[in-house]
Amino acid sequence: MNKTISIIGGDLRIVKLTELLIKDDFKVYTYGVENADELTESKNLIKCNSIKEVVDSSNIILGPMPLSIDRKNLSAPFSEEKIDIDTVIEEMSNKNKTFIAGQILDNIAEKLQKGKITYIDLLKREELVVLNTISTAEGTIQLAMEETQRTIHGSKILVMGFGRVGKVLAKMLYGIGAEVSCEARKDSDIAWIKAYGYTPVHLSELEGKLGEYDIIINTIPFLILDENRLNYIKKDCTVIDLSSNPGGVDRKAAREKNLKVIWALSLPGKVAPLTSAQFIQETLYHILKEM
Amino acid sequence: MNKTISIIGGDLRIVKLTELLIKDDFKVYTYGVENADELTESKNLIKCNSIKEVVDSSNIILGPMPLSIDRKNLSAPFSEEKIDIDTVIEEMSNKNKTFIAGQILDNIAEKLQKGKITYIDLLKREELVVLNTISTAEGTIQLAMEETQRTIHGSKILVMGFGRVGKVLAKMLYGIGAEVSCEARKDSDIAWIKAYGYTPVHLSELEGKLGEYDIIINTIPFLILDENRLNYIKKDCTVIDLSSNPGGVDRKAAREKNLKVIWALSLPGKVAPLTSAQFIQETLYHILKEM
């Protein structure tokens, strides 16, 4: 396995990852993390002074996750500088480089292809997506603990959607001692919910049950808790919405009804940067071994 | 929902199902279960005297699961008679009937189509397949309890394959207190195994680990424990093979090595006929509602 890597930009997870790689005898070239005080000195850690230097130092270039927030510059919260994506791509072009980052949008992918750069989107690696659900589930539980005056233990909790996050979240809530119901629309998901020992709620019976829960957690990526359904929810219920923009809850209607709704996004990086770094490391090693 | 149904042949699960349907106010016509003493008299239970009578009495005809063992006659362990499949199909033909049974082979399906009979294979209903894994998993645990001199609790157990049965089985073994390892070949399955809290074993590291386990349970449907791999297994390990013909274990080699291998098939009907009947009932109702 190739043990030289260049890392550009990135948040706390990438900083932690840098440390894990150095501990594991990697030689790491960095750029765009100059304010990360956590990075301890090491002979295997070389802080580069230019994009050209960091790119030329290794064949594997690791970018941020997600790659960019503004769609123009690399995401680099530990740097004062703006790191233009196009400049980085230009520097990597036609040099036999492999670029690894998270959430590479189509227009960027096109430019990478033009530059004959092999690229791998970390967030399309199923194993990382699955591992991230662990952090997401725990972050959600932490939020539920902080934002309610009850214990999870003994609370009646509805998890909406039985996809990856729904499965791991239900397991943990159950493990703490909650009374867990899971909502799904497919008969086979309902069968899985039974097999795992949770109370199944078919979408068709949702309205009749919504009033029972102390906490409702949505993982469905479209407007499922619309104005009408919100009417059925208990006044002192806490709703946590994990689905990304535009979210699964009619927020305006919820405000009018005075319901407590928390919109929680990007939990893995926030609640457990070290564990997240370990998950990225594991996935990175799979990628390096496959090369 | 149509509450009249004709039932031909079938094992103890179908007999139990008959009782459940009658309790639920169905009118049930039967044929080919004359020796099922369990069936209590009821005004809603009509025992027919001929195939023609039972077929003509309802639009829904429920057959056995699996449909046939000898590929010629309906499976009917509670009957002295041979019930020829072709005769049944002929009787149903061109009468707008719906035929529901388990494991309808292609040549039978063809004949049903020719007779313009709508047919539904119960064992292609994902919800029933999932629910059946519950019975399969429990039956496997019962076997492991009966066939070993150890408790499941504290035993080191390897589940090979992380498909439907593997998932439910691992959960139950863990719930009893076993040290559960799960083998898989895909990185994403390894991630799931971690997420669920079991010890992951990648196929590539299998040989090195096989010697650790007290019990090995295979769910992979091809020869995975070949002669070479069997060499690594502990002498007092018990191997349970759940995969259907030809099975996942080289049985001849295992015998020569004096390893204890148990080949366990069709557990749901054997270990929990009542629960299995309830699962079929649930699936049947989904089908009837969709009609």
Place this chain on the structure above:
Amino acid sequence: MNKTISIIGGDLRIVKLTELLIKDDFKVYTYGVENADELTESKNLIKCNSIKEVVDSSNIILGPMPLSIDRKNLSAPFSEEKIDIDTVIEEMSNKNKTFIAGQILDNIAEKLQKGKITYIDLLKREELVVLNTISTAEGTIQLAMEETQRTIHGSKILVMGFGRVGKVLAKMLYGIGAEVSCEARKDSDIAWIKAYGYTPVHLSELEGKLGEYDIIINTIPFLILDENRLNYIKKDCTVIDLSSNPGGVDRKAAREKNLKVIWALSLPGKVAPLTSAQFIQETLYHILKEM
């Protein structure tokens, strides 16, 4: 069951309890919670203007939990006033009153006896002590989530002491997916730890194992993690001490070694006041039924 009660002082749990009692058709007289905005108006809620009034209104007087922090006045965080314990006792004396509160110290108990007041210490009710462990355990988990950069899932966690809190805490941590070890000194506790499926660590082997854990949680009520033992702990381990004054960790030594130690006390009231109120309510009903 007598459904009239007087409540003096108390924290958010007692305020929540007041609401639960009113919902359950109790007539409640209060004093010393005038700043509790949460208390909604109700014909069954009577706010009294003097100690005499509140005491004379019912035969059952409920005090705070714990009764007092400064050993002189009732604990009454929702009041501007100082409520002298002696005054309350005097007012209750020789009137056939029953006084219920938490943690009634010996000198107070003596005064209550002199005044011929029946008294019950809520924190000596085993069922409440057990129920409170649920809140304590969850509060500890919330802390661990907030104060570490890892997920609980997959972390190696040592719970020291296998008493009430240890038992419930270990169960929840395990339910989230931690690798849970439990320390105890009695062979029978070690047997219980095995029976519950955690990794047992006998006190005699503690030093050799301390270096393995990401998180160590102490429930033992005396100095167990002394300067010597602290030497064995990993640098990035988080230590949470749940044992009350003087605590189970040599805090000074820990500071010198730059170890992260969190001293967490009185979690139930802080993290889950509503659930705690329900637990007090349940215990109160047992008491009232026994009268």
Place this chain on the structure above:
Amino acid sequence: MNKTISIIGGDLRIVKLTELLIKDDFKVYTYGVENADELTESKNLIKCNSIKEVVDSSNIILGPMPLSIDRKNLSAPFSEEKIDIDTVIEEMSNKNKTFIAGQILDNIAEKLQKGKITYIDLLKREELVVLNTISTAEGTIQLAMEETQRTIHGSKILVMGFGRVGKVLAKMLYGIGAEVSCEARKDSDIAWIKAYGYTPVHLSELEGKLGEYDIIINTIPFLILDENRLNYIKKDCTVIDLSSNPGGVDRKAAREKNLKVIWALSLPGKVAPLTSAQFIQETLYHILKEM
């Protein structure tokens, strides 16, 4: 630790224990297990020809568990011979021997004292009693699987009594996926049942609930399911009674009501002799270390 031991009589557990001790470099002298084919030859296994020889060969003498069934001879199912307890005691007397066995009745204890023999009752060692609950719980689950036509998963099960066996049994049943209720009479046990996540049933509400269960398992050591209470149980419920003579169920009344009652005793030795042997070994080592 003294690694020489003499073993007289005993069932399959003691035979397995003998093998475990030899594997662990003990020198073992045996008498009264001549028909145990499982015992493999070893230079550390010496089969003695007389009681005198086996007693004189070590200072530690291990007897059966339980010591005797007929109160006259040692329990020795692997021997053709009768081994009179009095003869063994006489042989050990005044020679500084330590005698270890299970369930040493008072009259035997008296004789041992007279002979100045140190004796230890294994079944009074709390750690062994706790460990045995694991085997008892699993044996009960195996029975429930064999004797019902349902899966444990999804069944409504009542565990009566929340002592040692009740606790471990409830945990395992829950782990398989049963809906577990636990009956107790003390408020603090009810609190524990809640803390562990089972449904609590107070003795005072038992009659009203008895009709709900598919399986009822009694661990209470006196007649709790009397004729009156049996009236409330569902006709197709399976009752398993784990309490020793006279048992917790009015068996005569149950027969008249045609209820299925299984009386299950001494499960550890029957269902998991190897695990039981390991538990005895562990306890034996504790004893030897304490000497």
